[in-house]
Amino acid sequence: MSASSTDATDFESVCSNCATLAVTFECNDGALDDTPVFCRNCGRLRGLIGAVRKMAHQPATPRSAGSRSPQYDPPLLL
Numbered sequence: 724m725s726a727s728s729t730d731a732t733d734f735e736s737v738c739s740n741c742a743t744l745a746v747t748f749e750c751n752d753g754a755l756d757d758t759p760v761f762c763r764n765c766g767r768l769r770g771l772i773g774a775v776r777k778m779a780h781q782p783a784t785p786r787s788a789g790s791r792s793p794q795y796d797p798p799l800l801l
């Protein structure tokens with residue numbers, strides 16, 4: 724394992740050649756991160772499975788923004 728960053732972060736979610744979202748790759752049980760992913764329409768190399776996995780593991784929204792209302796309401800002091 725090397726500490727240097729790899730080039731596996733480059734993946735085209737939309738094909739720059741034909742603007743297709745669909746991709747295809749060899750779907751083995753233990754597909755390696757360096758398995759190439761191709762455009763399903765035109766066959767252009769879109770990136771590596773490792774890059775797709777990295778994108779999928781990035782959280783879309785933080786979870787800590789759900790509960791902002793206080794659980795305890797202090798009584799009104801009149």
Ligand SMILES: [Zn+2]
Pocket residue numbers: 738739740741742743762763764765766767
């Ligand atoms: Zn394409």
